[in-house]
Amino acid sequence: MKNVLYVGNNLQQSKSNVSSIHVLGSRLEAFGFKLWYTSSKRHKWLRLLDMCWCVLVKRRWVDVVLIDTYSTINFYYALAVSQLCRLLHLPYIPILHGGNLEKRLQRNPKLSRCVFGPAHTLVSPSLFMKDTFESHGYPSVYIPNSIEISKYPFQQPSFESIRLLWVRSFSEIYHPSLAVQILKGLQDLGYDASLTMVGPESDGSFKKVQDLAKEMDVIVTFTGKLSKTDWHQLSKSHNFFINTTHFDNMPVSVIEAMALGLPVVSTRVGGMPYLVSHKKDGWLVPPNDTKAFVETLIYLFEHPEVASSIALEARKKVEGFDWEVVKGQWVGLLK
Structure with missing residues (x-):
């Protein structure tokens, strides 16, 4: 099984909902994949630095990087991490979570192209997001959010x-x-x-x-x-x-x-x-x-x-x- 670096909201807070990084990550681990996670930093700039540092440190052991991608300010985390992955020749896979990502595609087409164009694959948890991205020229794979x-x-x-x-x-x-x-x-x-x-x-x-x-x-x-x-x-x-x-x-x-x-x-x-x-x-x-x-x-x-x-x-x-x-x-x- 491959070694995976999962980039997303790895905060462990009693007041926040469980994020996808915890749910999907634990299920992939149970199936035999080796996973590392980033970032658990609360401060936004420290979180960004920690994400990039983790990519640098783990680049020799990681086969692929998963990036939880949203439409809000967290989009810029995905932007920074994806460009670092490109520089290091690491394949990365954005997971398209943000319900308002279409507006991001419309407002920031150049930045969007930097993130989504060179990606190994785009994973869409909904057919809506798959159709949205494909209408903008970005093929994606539909893998729905899952439950047990x-x-x-x-x-x-x-x-x-x-x-x-x-x-x-x-x-x-x-x-x-x-x-x-x-x-x-x-x-x-x-x-x-x-x-x-x-x-x-x-x-x-x-x-x-x-x-x-x-x-x-x-x-x-x-x-x-x-x-x-x-x-x-x-x-x-x-x-x-x-x-x-x-x-x-x-x-x-x-x-x-x-x-x-x-x-x-x-x-x-x-x-x-x-x-x-x-x-x-x-x-x-x-x-x-x-x-x-x-x-x-x-x-x-x-x-x-x-x-x-x-x-x-x-x-x-x-x-x-x-x-x-x-x-x-x-x-x-x-x-």
């Missing part, structure tokens, strides 16, 4: 009341305040509705959402970050999963909700139409549209047979994302 389906017991919920679950980092791009507005809209129409929001603080949005809940006079349960086991257990007492984001690629939290049996209602953005087939295994609504969310949730609540059918079809779909199915694609790429 055996760890996700399927349980169809009951529908005595509307019990909403939201799971993401509290960041503006995920529009957490919309979840509170949805709850308020349901309660104003006389429905018995509740909302639980699971996730860590990211950019100051958590306080804004708390303040909005107080302003709207609704009670929201905030759990902070939970382990996967804990939020999976929590999901059993809920019957809808809402995804309110402005941008998205192929969020693992939505895949997990589909595996657990929660009907998903999501904004129709980015890769979501590639993941969720509207009215078949989930429901898609326009972004930032409280009214559309409320009307959809009421319809599904009042038609539980439709909600149950959606949940069942969603489970069937995400069984195709099981690691036992996906791992062969990674092994074939890295061997």
Whole structure:
């Protein structure tokens, strides 16, 4: 098996969600690959220096470099590391995570060409991102985000009341305040509705959402970050999963909700139409549209047979994302 250097967010923080570097890295290790990781530095400049230093130090032992690539400031980490790999004649593989990477391609075509053009391969976790990059002249390999389906017991919920679950980092791009507005809209129409929001603080949005809940006079349960086991257990007492984001690629939290049996209602953005087939295994609504969310949730609540059918079809779909199915694609790429 090859030796792999994985470049990404290797921070071990109690308040942040587990990043892909930990999930994919541990699975590749279990399959027999030798992996090194960078970076665990919190300071942005130190993290960048540490990433580059690790590439330099490990260049004699590494066969390939995996680079988690996002559309925000972390794009510049990928830029620096990829150019160093080029200088050292190290093959590198960007993994395209950022749901808004298309704008990066449009705004910075020259920098994008430097990162993606000479790459050994581009790995896209969603068909949306694959199509996006190929439309800009960058072929990619589709390898979906995976889960271990055996760890996700399927349980169809009951529908005595509307019990909403939201799971993401509290960041503006995920529009957490919309979840509170949805709850308020349901309660104003006389429905018995509740909302639980699971996730860590990211950019100051958590306080804004708390303040909005107080302003709207609704009670929201905030759990902070939970382990996967804990939020999976929590999901059993809920019957809808809402995804309110402005941008998205192929969020693992939505895949997990589909595996657990929660009907998903999501904004129709980015890769979501590639993941969720509207009215078949989930429901898609326009972004930032409280009214559309409320009307959809009421319809599904009042038609539980439709909600149950959606949940069942969603489970069937995400069984195709099981690691036992996906791992062969990674092994074939890295061997």
